Amino acid sequence: MTARSVSITFAGSGGAGVMTAGNMLLDAAGHAGWHGYMTRSSGAQIRGGEAAAMLRLSTEPVQSHDDYYDLLVAIDWQNVGRFAAEIPMGSDGLVLGDPDGGDFPEQIKAKGARRGDLPFKQMAKDIPGGRANMIALGVVAAMVGLPEDALMAVLHSSLKKKGAEALAASEASMRAGMAFAASLPEMPKLAPPKAVDKKLWSITGNEAAGLGGVRAGIRFVAAYPITPGTEVLEWLAPNLAKLGGVLVQAEDELASINQIIGASYGGTPSMTATAGPGLALMMESIGLSVAAEVPVTIVNVMRGGPSTGIPVKSEQSDLNIALYGLHGDAPHLVLAPNSLADCAFTTQWAVSLSEALQTAAIVLSDQSLGQSRATIAPPEDPGFRASRLRPSGAPEGRYRRYLNTESGVSPMAAPGMKGYQYTADGLEHNEVGTPSSAAGDHSAQLDKRLRKLTGHDYGAHWADIEGDGDIAVITWGSTTGPVREALERWRASGRKARLVSMRLLSPAQPEKLAAALDGASRILIVEQSHGAQFHRYLRAHYDLPGSVRVFHRPGPLPIRPAEVFGQLVNWS
């Protein structure tokens, strides 16, 4: 019995090492030629908290989770109930627990899955330096049919720094697990890989966002740590340095946004990354970037809100603040990657748009994209580069920084350009930049700042549009993964439906959406927010043909493909 995709969760608390086991399994699957995707769920403790590494391994590229897990390996049961709801299992699923660790918790029993005993403690005791997580890894590897050499290659490269003794202990633990697997109930093995593509990457969405930034030319980053955006900054810190760029750790988000505005004013493409509370703090200054026309990119990795909310879990609920959080009429760019790999593409595009249009770009990633790791085909560099319109030659008369051009984009000088001195201002100003409260200046500058965004040709990247038929599912961001998978199943059953996954959220593209929905009479909107923010956004800016249904719910529970599929079935 083989499957095209298998889903596994490692669970455990303090020191169990489930994340390490998960990462190694993901890498080993990649070595074997499979694709993999891993998310994590954890408690709020800094160390020792309950944690789960949730993986999906597949013969096809995969960047979202399946409906159910085939296997849950619990090294212990400490507080596993806190995220039991995030690990749906069917009756043919299998849960493995240590008989020495007490009875299976009720929430786990309630899943109705098969149960098996895996005596981690005893097995680990029998091996000098034995590790339960490596036993678990060995068990899982054998059960899904992972080739031993792929597993050993990853073991050696991951643990070589820890010394020969530790390596030997881990290897022995892993082999013990592999041997023990034979005595456990069977589960579907993963079908053999299609073709071994040795050039796969193992990357997280947050790393990909950082990569997209530097590909576009970002060379200054100001950083204030916040979950789940921090890894964007942590990846950038050493890598910017290698590129001759600079990362400064700021004292707060008010500082980080203003530092990047300063560096960008100085002529250096600049970016920061944050999450909801940080984005809220930055809002006033993002408005400054809009008014003073200083390009900056803010990658906002969404988490559950409002307020401190659920920092470690995903939600698509910062859409409203990203679109509407600025005071005044402040047109700016809002973009959203719709897959882990797309974090690179969309961030790179956002930087190039922000630079070309001299405004702020907010990139709405989320925890489930940012903190997930996947093996992916290397995303090609789409070629977007930061390129700013500069004045050339000697200025004729007084330099008009905010010249009311036809496109709305005015040549932007940088310090050091003789004769082009001007004062950037958040106060309304005239073309020269001198503060002005005159009605004429205000309307002219408002028009110009809007026109440069609405008049720009964003091409085909504004959305991913797939399929045809009278049902259209409109979604954005990380929910695109399960929607896409639901639609594949839908089409596999011989029916038609189209997908519109919107990458460019502001400025709105009503004509393009109208064209994409041409002929559709049923619109299903899918999003992960309690307030149906995306639905309300669509209602505000677009005409939706035919009848409209909305499937939305807040985090932390991810939208599953089967749920979207169910919505389609119910509507047929």
Place this chain on the structure above:
Amino acid sequence: MSASDQPENKTIETVEELLAHALAMETEAVERYQELADQMDVHNNPEVAALFRKLAEIEKLHVDNVNGLSEGMELPHIAPWDFVWETPESPESLSTNAREVHYLMQPYHAIALALKHERLGVEFYAKLAAQSEREDVRKLAEELHATEVEHVTLLEQWLAKFERPEKGWREDPDPPLLQE
């Protein structure tokens, strides 16, 4: 301006140094008159603005005069804080502080303030003419002194044409405005 930073009894030793002082004094005076005229423009006091502009024009003639005297010479560069003024700024630079300048000030105040500073200029040259040990410096100082005395006389005559404003001229029935 801490103890060690105090200039060490600097004096003017050469004609070039004196001309550098004179040029700075007259030029800064012109600029200050213009700045004050701008301030009065912004605060809708056109009468005093016009007056300051006129004073700037007169002062420009002094700049021309000093430039004429300096022709063919290379004047030394002196940092703003290294001039030997006994006043916070060059003597003929009108004070911009709140004791002297007000948006409701009247021509009388403007002329009186100008007179005060022109007199400081006169004093500066007089002192130098009296104290310098060098004949050429003394002679030039006397010459410049004479020009300033003329200017003072002119301003005195001018001032006499205006009545001293009554007390309460600063009063504004409206409160200040909120800006940002």
Place this chain on the structure above:
Amino acid sequence: MDATSACASFTARDYKSDVKPVWCPGCGDFSVLSAVTKALAELSIPPENVALVSGIGCSSRIPAYTNVFGFHGVHGRALPIATGIKVSRPELTVVASGGDGDGFSIGGNHFMHACRRNVDMTYIVMDNEVYGMTKGQASPTTAPDWEKSKLTPQGTGINPFHPLVIALASGANFIARGFSGDPNNVARIVAEAIRHPGFSFVQILSPCVTFRPEQRNWKDGVRAAPVEATTDPARAARRLMSDDGFNLGVLFRGDRKPFQPSMKASVDSVVALEEEFLL
């Protein structure tokens, strides 16, 4: 101007724009503008190589009145903007400026951290102990018994903030105080502050003619600091703690190394970074 600056390539006028200030006649900030432009001229820094950054408030209007690259940002954030400019463009001369409300209240956190970070720039605070642009409210440096604000009609009842002490404790590398009534000395202090490596903090007492007319008497209270500037933070701390706020001059000169990350690339292109992702 013809001959004054035989050696210097610039005059103060080269650093002034033709925008007429909105400041009240009699305001101390005019002198600060004059002093800053004189200092820049004296240092012969081409105007296009200077960035002058401010926040919000009367004194924060200063960039538009100059002919350097200016940035008039939002309230309290001049220092982070200046930090971004300087760190990414270390060859520029960066000056941040503003008032006591902007710098010590809404921007207080940035003030501390800018001192601590010690980026090579100069921060000029025109201190008039009042919010002028919002019609005269108490600022962090206002005396507790000042009763002229409608917002705190009984006075604030809280002790004023001592910016020089905070600057020292936070790690500023140069600390000085000037008085707008003595612009040539302010120019000298500002010039020295700009030349001094690291973060230089200059408080300039700059009377508010409209809301604090009594500050006209500051002229009679200020004095040159009776002792030389120290390089010893402990001595500076003792001095500043007993300072009455009217000692003028350079009060502390530190020798901490300024913050400036190297900007030397070790790889040719982004492609070189991508190897780490390969399985």
